[in-house]
Amino acid sequence: MKVLLTGAGGMLGKALAPCLEERGHSVKGIDKDDLDITNYQHVDEMLPYTNPDLVIHAAAYTNVDQAESEPEAAFLTNGYGTENIVVACAKLDIPLLYLSTDYVFDGQQNHPYSTWDPCNPLSIYGKSKLAGEKAVRRHLTKFYIVRTSWLYGPNGRNFVNTIQELARQNKPLRVVSDQWGSPTCTLSLAECLAGLIATERWGIYHATDGGVTNWCGFAREILRGTAAEVQPIATKEFPRPATRPKYSVLDKTTLIHTIGRDVVPWEESLRNYLDLGSLS
Numbered sequence: 001m002k003v004l005l006t007g008a009g010g011m012l013g014k015a016l017a018p019c020l021e022e023r024g025h026s027v028k029g030i031d032k033d034d035l036d037i038t039n040y041q042h043v044d045e046m047l048p049y050t051n052p053d054l055v056i057h058a059a060a061y062t063n064v065d066q067a068e069s070e071p072e073a074a075f076l077t078n079g080y081g082t083e084n085i086v087v088a089c090a091k092l093d094i095p096l097l098y099l100s101t102d103y104v105f106d107g108q109q110n111h112p113y114s115t116w117d118p119c120n121p122l123s124i125y126g127k128s129k130l131a132g133e134k135a136v137r138r139h140l141t142k143f144y145i146v147r148t149s150w151l152y153g154p155n156g157r158n159f160v161n162t163i164q165e166l167a168r169q170n171k172p173l174r175v176v177s178d179q180w181g182s183p184t185c186t187l188s189l190a191e192c193l194a195g196l197i198a199t200e201r202w203g204i205y206h207a208t209d210g211g212v213t214n215w216c217g218f219a220r221e222i223l224r225g226t227a228a229e230v231q232p233i234a235t236k237e238f239p240r241p242a243t244r245p246k247y248s249v250l251d252k253t254t255l256i257h258t259i260g261r262d263v264v265p266w267e268e269s270l271r272n273y274l275d276l277g278s279l280s
């Protein structure tokens with residue numbers, strides 16, 4: 001397939017492009033410097049020019065806390081920008097895969113969210129990503145909406161690197177233990193996305209690594225085998241501008257049936273990622 005990938009310079013984009021190319025797809029990766037998705041005229045010109053078989057839309061405003069003080073910017077990129085991409089896709093009948101987030105849920109459930117559960121985002125970021133989902137559903141019939149969570153991977157500032165850095169500097173590690181979810185490596189997510197786009201089974205999917213933990217458990221696993229200690233704290237002891245869901249584990253049943261294999265446990269993905277670091 002000829003794939004047009006937005007957000008190619010981002011953390012997921014950098015893992016996804018090589019993964020798709022290894023599978024024989026030709027990937028045209030674009031970033032903000034090539035195309036600002038909030039400019040409809042440019043989007044409308046770019047799409048027929050590149051004429052892809054599929055658009056993977058990973059570009060987004062992703063600063064969850066900053067979005068609380070600049071909602072216009074978050075909605076401009078994640079809502080309006082996404083609408084620009086999907087309107088241009090609809091005109092040319094090009095299918096699209098949209099990356100979305102576990103933050104579309106409110107976290108009040110105590111069992112994994114299925115793709116049929118109602119959304120009720122708590123943060124501006126979550127609301128703006130949901131606006132993007134709605135734009136996709138409004139304009140397209142051939143789409144995948146893929147919700148994922150707690151991403152980390154090579155080529156991006158992320159929780160794993162932050163924790164490792166703090167431990168290296170012998171900084172005290174106090175990490176929240178009352179928010180539950182599934183850490184997900186961009187490398188294993190890329191493999192799932194590559195499997196999904198081969199199916200043409202359009203719809204909404206949840207794609208994360210397997211298993212459940214909280215941020216403190218995640219930090220302890222990152223530092224396993226070191227002397228560093230991680231102290232659990234409550235969210236209220238570490239207030240942040242954006243409210244996160246208390247529980248945002250995603251049920252991956254439809255993904256697993258569609259791609260024909262289970263997802264990798266989060267601990268295994270993390271180990272693979274940490275091994276990459278120790279090799280380089």
Ligand SMILES: NC(=O)c1ccc[n+]([C@@H]2O[C@H](COP(=O)([O-])OP(=O)(O)OC[C@H]3O[C@@H](n4cnc5c(N)ncnc54)[C@H](OP(=O)(O)O)[C@@H]3O)[C@@H](O)[C@H]2O)c1
Nearest residue numbers: 007009010011012032036037058059060062099101148151
């Ligand atoms: N990271 C997570 O934990 C997480 C969790 C769930 C879902 N997701 C979703 O997964 C996708 C990929 O996330 P990520 O972590 O790879 O994000 P990221 O590293 O922040 O990358 C996002 C990319 O989008 C680009 N972008 C922002 N505004 C743009 C615009 N107006 N026009 C064109 N490009 C623009 C950014 O460019 P600049 O850097 O130049 O601004 C950046 O390269 C996003 O849709 C995100 O919402 C992420």
